[in-house]
Structures are given as structure tokens and as C-alpha cells.
Amino acid sequence: MKVGFIGIGSQGGGMAEMIARAGHELTLWARRPDVLPPYVALGARTAETPAGVAAGADVVGICVVSDKDVMEIVLEKGVLDAMPAGSILAIHSTVAIDTCLKIAELAAPKGVKVVDAPVSGSGEAALQRSLVVMVGGEADAIEKAGKVFESYSDRVIPLGELGSGLRAKIVNNFLFTGNAELARTALAMGVQMGINREALHECLLAASGRSFALTNIERMLRPEQVDHMTKLFSKDISLAIEAARSAGATTGTIEDAAKGLLKAFDDVRASRNGKNELAGYRNG
Numbered sequence: 090m091k092v093g094f095i096g097i098g099s100q101g102g103g104m105a106e107m108i109a110r111a112g113h114e115l116t117l118w119a120r121r122p123d124v125l126p127p128y129v130a131l132g133a134r135t136a137e138t139p140a141g142v143a144a145g146a147d148v149v150g151i152c153v154v155s156d157k158d159v160m161e162i163v164l165e166k167g168v169l170d171a172m173p174a175g176s177i178l179a180i181h182s183t184v185a186i187d188t189c190l191k192i193a194e195l196a197a198p199k200g201v202k203v204v205d206a207p208v209s210g211s212g213e214a215a216l217q218r219s220l221v222v223m224v225g226g227e228a229d230a231i232e233k234a235g236k237v238f239e240s241y242s243d244r245v246i247p248l249g250e251l252g253s254g255l256r257a258k259i260v261n262n263f264l265f266t267g268n269a270e271l272a273r274t275a276l277a278m279g280v281q282m283g284i285n286r287e288a289l290h291e292c293l294l295a296a297s298g299r300s301f302a303l304t305n306i307e308r309m310l311r312p313e314q315v316d317h318m319t320k321l322f323s324k325d326i327s328l329a330i331e332a333a334r335s336a337g338a339t340t341g342t343i344e345d346a347a348k349g350l351l352k353a354f355d356d357v358r359a360s361r362n363g364k365n366e367l368a369g370y371r372n373g
Contacts, residue, residue: 090113090114090147090148090236090237091113091114091116091145091146091147091148092108092113092114092115092116092146092147092148092149092150092237093115093116093117093118093142093143093146093149093150093168094108094115094116094117094142094149094150094152095117095118095119095139095142095149095150095151095152095153095162096150096151096152096181096182097117097119097124097125097128098152098153098154099211099212100208100210100211100212100215101150101152101153101181101212102124102212102215103211103212103213103215103216103241104150104152104181104208104212104215104220104240104241105117105133106127106128106131106215106216107215107216107218107240107241108150108237108240108241109128109131109132109133110131110240111237111239111240113237113240114134115128115133115134116133116136116141116142116146117133117134117135117136117142118135118136118138118139118141118142122135138166138167139162139166139167139168140166140167140168140170140171141171142168142171143167143168143169143172143176144171144172144173145173146172146173147175147176147177147233148176148178148179148233149168149172149176149177149178149179150179150181150206150237151168151178151179151180151181152181152182153182155182155184155324156182156184156185158182159180159182159184159188159192160188160192163192164192169192169195169196169199169201172199172201173200173201174199174200174201175200175201177201177202177203177204177230177233177234178192178196178201178202178203178204179203179206179234179237180192180203180204180205180206180207181206181207181208182207183207183255183258183259183262183324183325183328184255184328185255185328185331186205186252186255186256186259186332186335189203189205189225189251189252189255190251190252193251202229202230203226203230203251204224204225204227204230204231204251204254205224205225205251205252205253205254205255206222206223206224206225206234206238206254207222207223207254207255207258208220208221208222208223208242208258209221209223209258209261215241215242216241218240218241218242219242219243219244220241220242220244221242221244221246222242222244222254223246223248223253223254223255223258223261224238224245224246224247224248224253224254225247225248225249225250225251225252225253225254225255225256225257226250226251226254228247231245259325259328259329259332260329262325262328262329263329263340264343265301265302265325266322266325266343266347266350267343267346267347267350268300268301268302268303269302269305269306269350270346270347270349270350270353271302271346272293272300272302272303272306273306273310273349273350275293275303276289276290276293276306290303290307310354310357311357312357312358312360312361315354315357315358316358318354319351319354319358322350322354323351325347326344326347326348326351329343329344329347330344
């Protein structure tokens with residue numbers, strides 16, 4: 090299958106590598122051409138423009154960071170205009186549902202179908218073919234694009250109409266954010282009770298209270314990470330609250346927990362001089 094892919098960052102890079110290794114005819118474009126040679130060595134082609142990636146492709150995957158990036162690449166840089174009738178545009182980015190729907194509305198007259206296909210997992214998970222792909226869209230489009238998704242995923246989950254994949258990803262990220270705050274609060278409670286933090290963390294990871302968030306909370310609270318984490322989680326929280334309110338759904342205690350995590354990041358940022366040993370581990 091002829092596949093175009095844009096967004097070979099920390100997550101998309103692994104996805105692109107696995108598409109190439111699966112034997113698809115892969116064409117790539119990147120803002121920084123110096124990142125492309127390893128993929129060329131695997132047989133991928135490169136294009137000088139985003140539109141060049143889309144020309145003649147059966148499936149085009151977009152894995153960039155923001156709504157603005159997606160709209161720029163797909164609309165302003167000519168990806169949609171270059172895609173042939175019958176092709177599939179797969180939006181892997183975690184963006185607002187309205188962004189995906191707007192692109193689909195513009196794509197329909199051109200005979201191009203859109204699927205929202207956000208993924209859960211890391212670039213390393215892609216290389217292990219263990220990403221989870223949450224897909225929304227028409228069944229035939231999902232089936233066609235799924236042949237590409239299976240290059241880097243062992244679990245492609247159709248969730249319904251266009252936008253359903255993003256809704257599921259938004260809920261997933263919101264839940265992770267809440268879980269991270271619960272993990273942080275539990276560790277804070279233990280520290281305040283006099284338990285060694287490292288020993289408690291090891292204990293909880295081996296016991297019934299373990300979670301993916303607990304596994305990662307120490308890394309997330311590192312002073313050098315909090316700026317990136319704040320940006321990442323602020324986006325996820327905003328998307329979740331917006332999507333819930335639009336649907337008339339309730340966010341419950343997850344919203345409170347998620348906002349608590351942002352406050353913890355603020356605490357770490359304010360204590361980068363290292364004088365406050367409990368920065369990020371306040372309780373309450």
C-alpha cells in the first residue's frame with residue numbers, strides 16, 4: 090500500500106519505521122530533513138513538500154502536535170488537495186473533535202475519507218507493535234487504513250462514527266491525569282507519615298495500588314520535566330473539559346484531580362532551587 094506520513098517525532102518516528110518495515114511504499118516529509126536518512130535506509134522515499142507526501146497515496150497519516158499544526162499541514166500545505174479520490178486521511182494527533190470534523194467536511198467533496206486514529210503508547214511501543222489505535226470513521230475507511238495501523242499496533246479498536254476515536258483518547262488521557270494526581274497524593278501521604286518515599290514507591294508498584302501513572306509519576310515531577318508536562322497535561326485537561334461540556338457529560342472528581350496535578354507542577358516549578366524536598370508531594 091502507498092502510505093504518506095508526516096510527524097516523525099518521538100511517537101511518530103516509531104510508527105513510520107514500522108510502516109516501512111512492514112513493506113508499505115512509504116513517503117515522508119519533515120520540517121527537519123536531517124531526521125529522514127534512517128527511514129530512507131529502510132526503503133522510505135522523501136518528498137520536498139507535504140503535498141508531495143500525499144500525491145498518489147492510499148493512506149496519509151498525520152502525527153503532529155497541535156490543532157494548528159494539523160490544519161496547517163492538511164489545508165495550508167496542500168496535503169488534502171493532493172490526495173486522490175478514494176484515499177484515507179488518518180489523523181493520529183490528539184486534537185479537538187471539531188478540527189477533525191471540519192477537515193472531513195472539506196475532504197468529502199474530494200472523495201477523500203477521514204478517520205480519527207489517535208494512539209496510546211510511546212515510540213518504543215510502536216517499535217514493539219503494541220500501540221493502541223482508537224479509530225473513528227466509516228467502516229470501510231477503518232478497514233483500509235487498519236492495514237497500515239497493524240504495522241505498529243496489535244490492537245486497533247473501532248469506536249464508531251468520526252470523532253469517536255478522539256473522544257476515547259481524550260477520556261483516556263483525562264483518566265491518566267487523574268490517576269497521576271492520585272498516585273502523587275498517595276506518595277505525599279506516605280512521606281508525611283514518615284515512610285521513605287523511594288521504598289514506598291517500590292512497594293506500591295508491586296502491590297494492588299499499582300498503575301501506569303504510578304510507574305511514571307516520579308519522572309513527571311522532575312524539575313526539568315515540569316514545563317513540558319504542564320503544557321502536555323493542560324492540553325489534555327482542556328480537551329476533556331471541552332468535550333464533556335459539549336456532550337453534556339460530567340467530569341466528576343477527575344477534573345478536581347487533574348487540576349491538582351497542575352498545581353503540583355506549579356509547586357515543583359516554584360521550588361527548583363531544591364530547598365523544598367516535598368515539592369510536588371504536598372497533600373491536598
